Amino acid sequence: MPFARSLKRLSVSLLTGMAAFLIVSSSILACEITLKPDKASGSVGDIIKLEVTVALTHRNCPVPIADTKFKLTSNIKVTEQTQWVLTGRDTYKATLSVQLISPGTGKLEVIRDCVKEGGYASITITIGAAGAAAVQPSESQQSSGLPASETEPAIEPSGQADDEPEMSWGEAFKEAFAQPFIWAYLGLAAFAYAGLMMRKRRWRYISLAFSMVYLGFFLGLCPCSIGAMQNFVLHLGDAKQYLAQFIVLAIPIALTLFLGRLYCGWVCPMGAVQQFLYRKDLAIKLPDGLGVRLRKLRFVVLGGILIAALYTGTTAFAEIDPFKSLFNAQIAPVPTTLLALLIISSVFIFTPWCRFLCPMGAVLSVVAKLARRQVAFTAECKNCGACAKSFCDYKAIVPGKPLPVIAQNECARCGECLSRCPRGAMEYNRPEGGTSNAPAPSIPVPGLGVVPGVSLANE
Ligand code: SF4
Ligand code: SF4
Incomplete structure (x- = not known):
C-alpha cells in the first residue's frame, strides 16, 4: 500500500x-535573427534592401531591440534603416537600405550582445564593378547563438559597433x-x-x-x-x-x-x-x-x-x-x-x-x-x-x-x-x-x- x-x-x-x-x-x-533575402549581389552604386527579423525568444530579454548592432565591411554602407516594428510576440522587423560602394565581397553582420546567449546572423554580398553583373551568389548564416568573434574570422569593421566608446567599470x-x-x-x-x-x-x-x-x-x-x-x-x-x-x-x-x-x-x-x-x-x-x-x-x-x-x-x-x-x-x-x-x-x-x-x-x-x-x-x-x-x-x-x-x-x-x-x-x-x-x-x-x-x- x-x-x-x-x-x-x-x-x-x-x-x-x-x-x-x-x-x-x-x-x-534561443534568440533568433534572420535576414531576407539570404543571398545578395549587385554592382557598385546599387542599393539593396535587406529585411532583418529578430525574435527575442528569451522571455525577459535584457537587451532592447534598439541595441541590435550592425557591423559592415568598408565597401558597403547602410543609407537608411526603418524603425523596428513589432510584428508578432517579441518579434521585430526592420528594413535596411545597403549601398554597395566598391567591388569585392561585402559583409553585413547583425549582432545582439547579451549576457545570455545573444544572437548573430550575417550576409555576404558579392559586389561587381559599376554596371557589371554579379558573378557569384553569397550566403547568409542563421543565428548560432554565439557572438561574431566565436563564429567568424575577424573583419576590419567600419560600422556602428566599433564606433562606440569603451564602457567604464562604473x-x-x-x-x-x-x-x-x-x-x-x-x-x-x-x-x-x-x-x-x-x-x-x-x-x-x-x-x-x-x-x-x-x-x-x-x-x-x-x-x-x-x-x-x-x-x-x-x-x-x-x-x-x-x-x-x-x-x-x-x-x-x-x-x-x-x-x-x-x-x-x-x-x-x-x-x-x-x-x-x-x-x-x-x-x-x-x-x-x-x-x-x-x-x-x-x-x-x-x-x-x-x-x-x-x-x-x-x-x-x-x-x-x-x-x-x-x-x-x-x-x-x-x-x-x-x-x-x-x-x-x-x-x-x-x-x-x-x-x-x-x-x-x-x-x-x-x-x-x-x-x-x-x-x-x-x-x-x-x-x-x-x-x-x-x-x-x-x-x-x-x-x-x-x-x-x-x-x-x-x-x-x-x-x-x-x-x-x-x-x-x-x-x-x-x-x-x-x-x-x-x-x-x-x-x-x-x-x-x-x-x-x-x-x-x-x-
Ligand atoms: S545541514 Fe548539512 S549536515 Fe545537516 S542535514 Fe543538511 S547537509 Fe546534512
Ligand atoms: S552541486 Fe550545487 S551548483 Fe551543482 S547543480 Fe547541485 S546545487 Fe547546483
Missing part, C-alpha cells in the same frame, strides 16, 4: 513537471546590477541565510521552488553558474562585457566561503529540480563506498568542461547540458537523453547530478573547507545517530566516536539536522564554536593533488 501511494505521488510529480515543461516550451528558445557594474537575475540570486541567498539562522528548514522548499521557476523555467537557466564558469575562462580579458556572468559565478563562491554550500542547498535551480524529483521512500541504497568514489567524477567533469571551452572557444557544455534542455524545452539527442537519465535517477538517488557530476559542486566542495560558518555538534549530542541515518540526505554526516563528523565540503546547509535533532544538539556557527568539527582527512583527488576532505562522506 505505501508503495502504491508512492507511485501515485511519483506520477503526480512527473505530470506536474511535464506540464510545466510544456507550458514554457512554446516561447523560451557603467559595467551599473549594467550588471540592472539585471534582475543578479538580484534574484542575492535575494535567495539572503532568504536562505535567514531561514537557516531561524532554523526554518521548510523555507528551503520555497527558495528552491522560486529558483526553479524563475531562474530555471522563466530565464531558461541563463545565465547559470556552470555557463559563467566557462565564460570566465573564455573572456577573462573582456571582464566588463561579461561582468554579469562573472558575478553569477562569484555569488556561489563568495557565499560558500562565508557560509558553506548554502547555494547548493537553497539557491541552485539545478539542485532544486533534483530535490523535488527525489522520493525518499523509493530510494536506492548505493553499495558501500560507491558514492564516495563517484564524487570524484565531479572533478573530471570540471576539467572536461573547462578544456572543452578553451578548445572550442565556446561554452561547449551548453550543447549537452541536460538542465538547459529541460528549462528551455530544447530537444536534441544528447541533452534530452541525459535529461531522461537524470530525471529517472533523481527519483531514486538523492541529487545524483549534484553529488557525483556537477563541476560547480566540485569547486564549491573545495571552497567549503574554508567556510567561516559551519554546522557542528554541541555538547548536548549523545551520538544517537539519527542525523546521519535519517536527516542528512546529502550524506554529509559520518558516524563516529565519540561524536559523528560533518563533512563540511558536502554539507549543503539544508538545515534538516539543525531543525530536527531531538536534543537540539546542533548549531551553525564559526568553526571554533562547535565540538565536532574535526577536519576531514586529506585524500588524493585526480587532477587536483591532495585536497583536504574532498571525499569524506557517509556513502
